Amino acid sequence: MPSSYAIGIDVGATKIAAAWVNMEAGALGPVSRIPTRRDAPGETIVDDIVALAGAIAPPDDARDQAAAGIGVAVPELVDLRGEIRSAWNFPLPGLVERLACVTRAPARAESDVRAAAFAEARFGAGRGCDNFAYFSLGSGMSFTLCLHGRPYAGAHGFAIHFASSEMAVPVSDRSTLAAAIPEEYASGLGMARLWEDRGGDPLPQGVHSLDERAAQGDLLALGVIADGAGMGGRLIAQAVNMLDPEKIVLGGGLGCSTGVYRAQLESQIRAHIWERSCADIPLLVAGLGEEAGIIGAALAACAAR
Known part of the structure; x- marks a missing residue:
């Protein structure tokens, strides 16, 4: 047997x-x-x-x-x-x-x-769903599209990136482009570095300490989270615009969090989904931890x- x-x-x-x-x-x-x-x-x-x-x-x-x-x-x-x-x-x-x-x-x-x-897909938040996008948000950031119960790997197996490549946008006066890698600002490690770059002391528990300080009204922490969640939320919304999934499932330490970061992330995702009838897409926390x-x-x- x-x-x-x-x-x-x-x-x-x-x-x-x-x-x-x-x-x-x-x-x-x-x-x-x-x-x-x-x-x-x-x-x-x-x-x-x-x-x-x-x-x-x-x-x-x-x-x-x-x-x-x-x-x-x-x-x-x-x-x-x-x-x-x-x-x-x-x-x-x-x-x-x-x-x-x-x-x-x-x-x-x-x-x-x-x-x-x-x-x-088999046992958790995506069970019974034919088409969902899974985003892992933690120390780093990655994603996969699940179709009919299986993750879609792409032609070569590399379809997991959505925040790792350099992106460029015009500066405010449109005189030149400013380039950045979103993961270096929007991931857990990225936000912790951004906090220190802006003058914050080292965080004893990483980005989780940052969320606690934001909940207490710390303006620097609130600003870092607003920028990190703003960048991450826009990227996830763009993925929704491209893939049109039935659901979003968020995993990883940040994705499964329930504090200030999570509230801002969801707000940014929903605000930047292009087709407004899809802005209420189910946004689920991974069920298996x-x-x-x-x-x-x-x-x-x-x-x-």
Whole structure:
């Protein structure tokens, strides 16, 4: 009988989480977490991931089963063959091959945003929706379009960017263009840097501290959030204008927040959707939280068999 379980690993900028996943229900066994040593050599990070994969305990009803596959969600570009094609955050040399060796299961890498969107389509906020756009807003920013329950990867597997490329707009007197990369201003890390660039002290809890200060009326914090949410909201609205999805699902730490940032982001999205009859598009918070990456990685591994 085919195994009903697979292993999912979610590699993030700050932590790595892994668990066995029941593929029929989306339920997780015990979740193991370790910090991501992102400043270490890539080989060391791979050693950590492989050790975690070999150590996670299966749930009681899976102890006599072999894993149907092992999937790993990474914050990088992953092509249609499941090969990791970038190293913007950190290199991961030989990761998939080593995971297959240690677990004796078919292994597959997937882009973290596609993995999370896949999980939301199957078990979360996108369940039963034929066409939704998933935006991951956190330390970085990425997106994927889900069609008929599956993330659309594009012709090469790289359809995840909406804020990473340089954009240019005229300055106020139209004498020249000012160029900027939106992610460097509108992401969590970008807003934290913008806060310090404008004279703020280092934030003890990153952008979450910024939202708390904005809620208390701090004018500098309010200004940074207004600019970050304004840029991010306009970009999401433009994606809606281009893709015309049924729903928007927001994931990531910022996307799932409920404070000043979230209110401003939603206001900006709705204000800049061109066709006003679509401005009330459902705007949902991802339903699976941090489990989405783990579940989606396992789904990707099984879908690739």
